Amino acid sequence: MIILGIETSCDETSISVLKDGKEILSNYISSQIDIHKEYGGVVPEIASRHHIKNIATIMEVSLKEAGITLDDVDYIAVTYAPGLIGALLVGISFAKGIAYGRGIPIIPVHHIKGHIYANFLEHKVELPAIALVVSGGHTNIIHIDINHKFTNLGGTLDDAVGESYDKVSRVMGLGYPGGPVIDQLSYEGDPNNIYMPEPKVGGYEFSFSGVKTSVINYVNKMNMKKEKYNPADIAASFQNRVVDILCKKTIKAALEKKVKNIVIAGGVAANSLLRKELLCRAKLEDIEVFYPSIKLCTDNAGMIAAAGYYKLVYGDSDKIFADLKLNGIANMEI
Ligand code: KG4
Ligand code: ZN
Numbered sequence: 001m002i003i004l005g006i007e008t009s010c011d012e013t014s015i016s017v018l019k020d021g022k023e024i025l026s027n028y029i030s031s032q033i034d035i036h037k038e039y040g041g042v043v044p045e046i047a048s049r050h051h052i053k054n055i056a057t058i059m060e061v062s063l064k065e066a067g068i069t070l071d072d073v074d075y076i077a078v079t080y081a082p083g084l085i086g087a088l089l090v091g092i093s094f095a096k097g098i099a100y101g102r103g104i105p106i107i108p109v110h111h112i113k114g115h116i117y118a119n120f121l122e123h124k125v126e127l128p129a130i131a132l133v134v135s136g137g138h139t140n141i142i143h144i145d146i147n148h149k150f151t152n153l154g155g156t157l158d159d160a161v162g163e164s165y166d167k168v169s170r171v172m173g174l175g176y177p178g179g180p181v182i183d184q185l186s187y188e189g190d191p192n193n194i195y196m197p198e199p200k201v202g203g204y205e206f207s208f209s210g211v212k213t214s215v216i217n218y219v220n221k222m223n224m225k226k227e228k229y230n231p232a233d234i235a236a237s238f239q240n241r242v243v244d245i246l247c248k249k250t251i252k253a254a255l256e257k258k259v260k261n262i263v264i265a266g267g268v269a270a271n272s273l274l275r276k277e278l279l280c281r282a283k284l285e286d287i288e289v290f291y292p293s294i295k296l297c298t299d300n301a302g303m304i305a306a307a308g309y310y311k312l313v314y315g316d317s318d319k320i321f322a323d324l325k326l327n328g329i330a331n332m333e334i
């Protein structure tokens with residue numbers, strides 16, 4: 001069974017070919033990061049235009065690499081929510097064009113489920129599991145039952161983790177995206193040098209605005225006094241606090257829900273300290289942790305095709321197939 005995956009929810013145009021739900025034959029990703037860097041973040045209108053310009057060529061490359069043609073495609077899995085609406089619509093319209101022309105069914109995919117299913121491409125994940133979703137737009141703890149039913153246990157009350165990384169990087173003039181830069185830099189700094197408050201939010205809720213504001217206030221104060229500061233100390237102190245918060249809540253969820261497996265998903269799942277620390281702390285509780293390889297952590301169509309496959313096999317709360325009326329949805333709970 002061949003699924004063609006399409007992902008255009010943000011600033012990556014990606015098309016993949018997935019065989020039998022497990023084997024990625026191709027997963028071509030065209031990143032626009034260098035274009036948006038100039039503006040310090042993703043500019044939605046520019047993102048849409050680049051998706052339009054590139055998507056057809058990207059499909060050609062992806063099909064060629066997989067050694068197939070459109071005649072071999074059984075299903076199209078496309079991200080329809082959440083994301084930048086204009087960007088989503090490019091992928092959806094493209095999918096509809098192929099579906100209409102070739103009579104191929106469309107499976108609409110929730111972007112965050114895609115991030116979670118990236119784990120299933122590389123690991124044999126036992127269910128039930130707790131998923132920690134950490135990206136530029138999301139921070140959620142999700143319970144997945146044995147029938148692949150997703151329940152959101154909690155999320156952020158303000159900024160998403162990736163967003164905080166990006167803002168902290170921006171205030172220090174370290175560019176976009178901030179996550180990889182801060183992650184790298186933190187190894188040269190002292191994590192106890194700058195005080196980062198622990199947010200006072202209960203349950204499975206998160207708040208990162210206090211930690212982020214501490215960094216912004218500190219940098220502004222130093223700049224005003226014309227005093228030098230060490231960006232590595234800030235990076236290390238910030239990262240330590242953020243990872244500690246994420247690990248504590250995720251393990252708490254696994255223990256309270258009596259779940260023995262944790263998966264991490266989303267762009268921030270590439271964070272080196274989060275991967276190490278969560279693995280270490282979970283091991284003490286006899287809990288297994290899975291995370292995707294770095295290339296499957298950030299937005300890619302391979303994970304969308306995988307989520308499409310599991311939707312097909314296990315069903316979903318919404319309809320498995322979409323008709324040609326399928327629309328994009330900018331904000332949508334899992
Ligand atoms: O999942 P993703 O590719 O796009 C969204 O759906 O949002 O995530 C992008 C986010 C950005 O905020 C980026 O700074 C962050 O993931 N990120 C990281 C790392 N690599 C990417 N954050 C922390 N550490 C990293 N190594
Ligand atoms: Zn994403």
